[in-house]
Amino acid sequence: MLDRVEQIEMAGCSTRPVSLLEAMRERTKALHVTAERTGVVAELLRGRGTRQAYALLLRNLLPVYETLEAELVRHQSSLVLSRIVRPELHRSPAIKADLATLDATGLPLLPEAITYVGAIKKAGSGSGHPLLAHAYTRYLGDLSGGQIIKKILARSLALPPEALSFYEFPEIADIRRFKDAYRDVLELAGAAMADPGAVVEEAATAFKLNITLSEALQAAAGLGA
Template sequence: MLDRVEQIELAGRSTRPASLLEALRERTKALHVTAERTGVVAELLRGRGTVAAYALLLRNLLPVYDALEAELLRHERTPVVGLIVRPELHRSAAIKADLARLNASSLPLLPQTIAYVGAIREAGAGSGHPLLAHAYTRYLGDLSGGQIIKKILARSLELPPEALSFYEFPEIADIPRFKDDYRDALEQAGAAMDEHDVVVEEAATAFQLNITLSQALLVAAGLGG
């Protein structure tokens, strides 16, 4: 017969997810589908976007990546967040290069972008562990679906490679292997912390922020009607 302490310990172990990645995937599965089927991202994926819409998307993603990368670097020496800090993933410089190539650096920022940036900065407060959710959402998406978007944009918008550096990772020789390594790092980070529920819910928030921004960009780019 288990004593009370043993019962509590077992209950704690049973409620802790065996895999942070599995919990993240399960929580965001439906949101992932929604993100692909709505907003300006959906139009780009269907080959119905415009260069102006793509440029506006980049302009509004720039402060998001600026904030995420600054917060990650601020925590790079910590035992949890430090495990997933990979400068070769950083997208800010690539986005700036693309915007310069498209002559689009002066496009407006939407209120939804400002809200997204605020959420990232809030995630970086304290331990910074919720940043794992934002890194998971953005970077694994860039390495996976982003590669598909790059091919569609090159074909449908006739964009040259110099305008698609956002989707290029010159410091990563083997993207599939890197993705496996990055997933392993996320799992290690999950094993080193206790705030699994917070991180998983932050991932849902990150997806919703992306969806809201994408929908707003669709309207701002004149593709909403």
Template sequence: MLDRVETDHVEMAGRSTRPASLLEAMRDRTKALHVTAERTGLVAELLRGRGTVQAYALLLRNLLPVYEALEADLVGHQGTPVVGLIVRPELHRSAAIRADLAQLDATDLTVLPEAIAYVRAIREAGSGSGHPLLAHAYTRYLGDLSGGQIIKKILARSLGLQQQALSFYEFSAIGDIPQFKDEYRGALEQAGAAMAEHDAVVEEAATAFQLNIALSQALQQASGLGSRERE
């Protein structure tokens, strides 16, 4: 999430005090973190139209190893009865990020310690059963399909970026994004019903948000936007 402005995180009227599903439990656990992610760090700068091309490129460079790790670990578990339910190659972002970095001539930027910590957490999530990967897929991909589409429009308008530099937010293999999101939520629910360790996965979702927030704040500082006067 780094670029995470996920419309999924809304309170559902009339539900019981105990979440009825994995998806609902992750929503509940990350609700406050979602608000923090929108309001702090580089994500907040981008949403306010105060980003720069350099900051966007730095964001991409630091997200690249995160997506490479997530996608490698998801594919590694694609034959399993739980994680295999959510492996969707059409969501993979690594190639798109590399294309954007090449377009921006920004392939040699620094990878921050916060991105390395994020990668380490994903690798740990992918060990063993790999079930905690559900939380990272939920956080990143549903964020990209939701708030990421808002950020794409803001970047195009505020930075004058052409489509060739915004491939990260383009899902050309997905014809109907709202329908796909519904199907992906359904796959997450099905995966949740097929496993026992809900609490660990829910906490991993909180960890994923915290890692995104930490990276976003570090990127804000590294890009020089952290010293700007707040509105």
């Protein structure tokens, strides 16, 4: 007969595995808080940004999204990645439109953005499964916190709607339902992988890259301490 310790260990082995989303949320919980409280993102959330800071943010996010979207499309026939390739989420055309409206020419591309782009290219190599983490971090963030930032920017910087296309998703009729459906396909993608651990760690990497870029943008824009 099994003793109590062995019974507990056996029971633990039989429980359902932690879902990909649960694992990513848990792994990035503290990083998520840090991302909201530091750098240019924190300044924008507090209503202390400037048009130049916003334009600089967009300038440096553009190659990040261009690379992410290109890598996702390249893997669109993948069993794991095919369901998360959703053109209605693509942000690079909207970012270009916002930059044109803001007449943001001559803004620098920071080294931190180049590093971020390199990390996404690396995530897209081989199977490309780590791209799930970048899609999770960027797109669900845009659909959630991004909607709050849009309202703050419109008020604090008096930006017209045509300068805030980045946060608009005209092809998505119901953002809440879309987010739920997108989470579902992320879960299906996670279930199709033998070991989602690398994706979970890539989610932490994605948040760290965002934080580093945000801090660099804050300094480049001359905001904060």
